[in-house]
Amino acid sequence: MLKIENLHVSVDGKPILKGIDLQADEGETHILLGPNGGGKTTLLMSILGMPRYEVTHGRIIFKDRDITHMTLDERARLGIGMMFQKPPAVRGVKLAQIADIAAHARGNNVAVAAVAERLNLEEHMDRDLNYGFSGGELKRSELLQLICQNPEMVLLDEPESGVDMDNISLIGNMINELLHKDKVKGRKVSGIIVTHTGYILEYVNADKGHILMDGRIVCSGGARDIFDEVRLHGFGRCEQCQ
Amino acid sequence: MSIELRYEDELKERAVKALDKKATYGEDIDLSIFEEPDESETVDELSKLPREIQEAAIASGIDPTEANRSGSFMQLDHTVIYRNIQKAYGDKLEIMDINDAMAKYPEIREKYWWRAAKVDQDKYTAFSELHSAHGYFIRVFAGQKVDKPIQSCLMLQENARVQNVHNIIVVEEGADAQVITGCSLAPKVENGLHLGISEFFVEKDAKLTFTMIHNWAPEFHVRPRSAAVVGDNGVFINNYVLLKPVRSIQSFPSARLVGKNSVAAFNSLLYGLEDSSIDVGSRIILEGEGSSGQAISRAIVNDSSKIYARGALESKQDDSRAHLDCRGILMSPYGMMYAVPELLSEATGSYLSHEAAIGPIAEEEVEYLMSRGLTKDEAISLITRGFMDVKILGLPKMLEDYISEMIEATQKESM
Numbered sequence: 296m297l298k299i300e301n302l303h304v305s306v307d308g309k310p311i312l313k314g315i316d317l318q319a320d321e322g323e324t325h326i327l328l329g330p331n332g333g334g335k336t337t338l339l340m341s342i343l344g345m346p347r348y349e350v351t352h353g354r355i356i357f358k359d360r361d362i363t364h365m366t367l368d369e370r371a372r373l374g375i376g377m378m379f380q381k382p383p384a385v386r387g388v389k390l391a392q393i394a395d396i397a398a399h400a401r402g403n404n405v406a407v408a409a410v411a412e413r414l415n416l417e418e419h420m421d422r423d424l425n426y427g428f429s430g431g432e433l434k435r436s437e438l439l440q441l442i443c444q445n446p447e448m449v450l451l452d453e454p455e456s457g458v459d460m461d462n463i464s465l466i467g468n469m470i471n472e473l474l475h476k477d478k479v480k481g482r483k484v485s486g487i488i489v490t491h492t493g494y495i496l497e498y499v500n501a502d503k504g505h506i507l508m509d510g511r512i513v514c515s516g517g518a519r520d521i522f523d524e525v526r527l528h529g530f531g532r533c534e535q536c537q
Numbered sequence: 538m539s540i541e542l543r544y545e546d547e548l549k550e551r552a553v554k555a556l557d558k559k560a561t562y563g564e565d566i567d568l569s570i571f572e573e574p575d576e577s578e579t580v581d582e583l584s585k586l587p588r589e590i591q592e593a594a595i596a597s598g599i600d601p602t603e604a605n606r607s608g609s610f611m612q613l614d615h616t617v618i619y620r621n622i623q624k625a626y627g628d629k630l631e632i633m634d635i636n637d638a639m640a641k642y643p644e645i646r647e648k649y650w651w652r653a654a655k656v657d658q659d660k661y662t663a664f665s666e667l668h669s670a671h672g673y674f675i676r677v678f679a680g681q682k683v684d685k686p687i688q689s690c691l692m693l694q695e696n697a698r699v700q701n702v703h704n705i706i707v708v709e710e711g712a713d714a715q716v717i718t719g720c721s722l723a724p725k726v727e728n729g730l731h732l733g734i735s736e737f738f739v740e741k742d743a744k745l746t747f748t749m750i751h752n753w754a755p756e757f758h759v760r761p762r763s764a765a766v767v768g769d770n771g772v773f774i775n776n777y778v779l780l781k782p783v784r785s786i787q788s789f790p791s792a793r794l795v796g797k798n799s800v801a802a803f804n805s806l807l808y809g810l811e812d813s814s815i816d817v818g819s820r821i822i823l824e825g826e827g828s829s830g831q832a833i834s835r836a837i838v839n840d841s842s843k844i845y846a847r848g849a850l851e852s853k854q855d856d857s858r859a860h861l862d863c864r865g866i867l868m869s870p871y872g873m874m875y876a877v878p879e880l881l882s883e884a885t886g887s888y889l890s891h892e893a894a895i896g897p898i899a900e901e902e903v904e905y906l907m908s909r910g911l912t913k914d915e916a917i918s919l920i921t922r923g924f925m926d927v928k929i930l931g932l933p934k935m936l937e938d939y940i941s942e943m944i945e946a947t948q949k950e951s952m
Contacts, residue, residue: 343908371910385902387923393909396919400910423923444909 296321296358296485297342297448303352304334304341311337313510314353319448319503324474324486326496326518329507330530335489336380338507339450342487343377344370357448372401376446378437380453380489384426390436391420398443405443414439414469430457431466438469449473449486455495467498476500493522506533544647548656552666555657562845563787563816566758568664571699571730574614583609583619589724590692596781597719597752598939599690605935607714608632608675610689612702615670629681630714631674632689635703638674645674649705653736653764653793661760665701665734672702672734675716677743679709686715686748686936691733694723701732708743710768716745717936720759721752728756728784737765739773741796748776748932750940753783755811761788767825769796775819776804776930778940780947782811782842789847791820794828794857803832804929806940808947809842809872818847818877823857823887830859833929837921838865838872839951848891849879855886865895866924918948 297319304312311334319325327335341348342355344367354363362370385393391407398405411417414435419428425436434454441449454470455463471477475484476499488501496518504521506514513533514521524532559565580586583594583601590613591601603609608622610632617634631638639645656666673689693700708714720731731753739745745765753759767773773792792801803819821830832848848861865874878891898920906916927940 345904345908366907367904368907368910368912368916371908377908379905379908383899383901383905385905385920385923387926388906388919389923392919392923393906396911397909440909 298356301353304337305349305351306347311510315512319485319487321483321485324501326501326504327487327489327507328521328525333508334510335507336452339377339452339489343375343450374447376441376444377450378441378452378454380456382425382433382437385424386426388424389421390424393424394439394443397440403445405445407443410439410442431459431462434458434466442473447484449484451486451488453489453491455492464498467495470499496522508533548651548666551657552663555663556660558659560659560787564785566730571697574695574698577613577616577618579618583611593692593721593723594690594719597721598717598750599688599719605685606688607683607685608687610673612671612691614693617671626683629683630677633674635672635674635705649736649738653766654734654762658762661732662762665703665732668701669703670701672704674705676707677709677712677714680711683714686717689718691720693726693729696726696728699730703734705736707738708740708745710740711742713744717748719750722754727754730758733761735763737773739767739771741769741771744772746774750778752781755782756784758784759786763790765792767792767794767796767799767801770798771796772800774802774931778806780808780943782813785814787816789818789820791822793822794825796825798827799825801830805834806925807836807844809838809844810951811840813842816845820849821859823852823854823859826854826856828854828857832861834863835925836865836874838867838874839869841871843873845875847877850889852882852884852887852889855884858888861891863893866898867895921948
């Protein structure tokens with residue numbers, strides 16, 4: 296599904312990723328852990344194709360296609376979708392508009408109103424996109440758009456940050472749905488989740504975990520093992536390992 | 538000598554004295570280079586007009602079929618070629634050539650003619666008085682609610698001509714109406730001048746929603762002069778939409794809120810294209826107890842256009858409030874936008890405020906929408922369409938959809 300080979304990425308001329316190798320097969324969910332500034336968000340943004348993130352070396356293969364130099368919108372139409380940690384507000388564009396566009400792109404036919412109802416967003420649909428939304432509302436808005444977009448590779452950047460306990464189980468359940476976790480066989484959707492606290496793992500089962508520090512993946516393994524290691528020992532032992 | 542004649546003489550005298558008086562804003566236009574238009578033929582149905590004239594009318598919001606209109610007025614050059622009131626509305630309103638109206642009701646001159654606007658404001662108002670050539674008189678009778686818009690179309694069909702009209706709209710006590718005025722040009726017209734005097738009188742408990750859509754040409758000059766007087770609990774909504782190139786337009790309509798709890802709202806959607814020079818403002822004068830106003834302006838600057846977005850709030854009454862909201866997007870490095878908010882208060886208990894912002898389209902927002910699969914052009918189009926939010930006009934859905942389609946067409950042409 297997704298293969299990243301020796302990826303080097305700079306932002307505003309400053310090298311951030313320094314040789315990432317990662318493979319996520321069809322139906323797999325990976326978590327990325329690591330200290331702040333280690334490059335987790337940069338990796339997601341680079342996969343997504345945000346223009347500010349300049350690939351200086353290496354390549355990204357998605358569904359057997361080299362997407363390294365593909366534009367952001369081309370990648371989205373190919374099946375990559377992202378839940379942003381801090382999405383911008385877009386005045387004048389309604390949540391319903393973008394949800395509707397996504398719901399009918401790529402051959403999708405998603406019933407937007409039903410998804411909005413499940414995410415308790417019916418009253419937000421005619422509001423300006425993300426404008427004045429609370430932390431939990433932003434996450435739900437992102438999930439609504441992603442579910443409508445129906446991507447095959449889901450990138451989730453800190454899905455639990457800024458979310459109160461009332462919202463986290465709803466968000467976890469919807470992420471499971473997005474990742475087709477209800478399907479034991481024939482699961483097609485893959486995901487990469489950046490998580491700082493790991494709370495989301497209480498709700499979402501991940502297959503593999505990676506620790507990303509100073510632009511490199513320093514450790515990989517089973518998601519639960521990796522998370523337990525960090526929970527018990529922090530990133531200190533990872534530094535020694537490195 | 539009658540009172541009417543004395544007033545008429547006084548107006549003529551003031552107009553003669555102001556004939557060389559330059560306007561405060563906008564490029565000075567030499568009025569002598571334009572000719573008076575020829576007479577045109579009348580029609581008995583708008584749908585019988587030549588196709589290109591109908592299309593030009595449609596481009597300024599006019600429906601030649603009149604399917605969803607309560608009444609229609611059309612002036613081509615200096616001839617009133619059509620006026621009609623749908624049967625169901627015959628006892629609710631009247632629509633007349635202003636000349637005929639003043640002949641039928643002599644009191645109109647004394648009561649309304651230059652009672653909201655000033656005849657000696659500048660050379661354009663003076664010229665209009667001295668060379669006045671028709672215009673419309675629309676009156677909505679007391680207590681009548683006119684649920685379908687009244688439409689009026691003012692059009693020129695020859696080059697290098699000046700069209701000068703004087704319009705009066707009276708919405709009597711407790712009445713409610715919407716008027717859509719489309720000002721347009723036949724396709725072959727490239728240059729010329731439109732002078733339009735519009736005076737609005739919104740009486741006690743009445744409401745008028747007036748929407749003006751302009752559809753000009755790149756070498757055409759426009760100098761409208763509009764003013765409203767609003768009575769107790771009266772509501773005046775003035776919408777202005779400009780989506781086509783123009784050589785220059787300068788307009789600074791005003792509303793005097795003389796009545797208790799009277800309200801005025803000015804909303805402008807301006808699209809600067811090519812080399813257009815657009816100087817459009819609105820002035821709200823709060824005189825009545827509890828009066829309030831709002832002026833919202835949205836402007837997009839493309840190409841090498843220049844937009845001056847002015848707004849003036851003046852308060853003379855303690856218990857009053859008004860707000861200005863002006864936002865612009867500068868899409869072109871060759872364009873310019875100048876937002877000029879002015880607040881003037883002479884009342885300690887009045888609250889006036891403004892907010893203004895000019896900037897580019899945020900790259901972050903474009904990229905965010907692109908991450909949902911929209912192309913860059915689609916993302917920009919969605920953002921600008923949202924920015925030019927027709928909902929601020931407070932129009933019925935049918936008109937709202939119509940203007941949205943026009944904005945969309947303008948965007949497609951400009952991208």
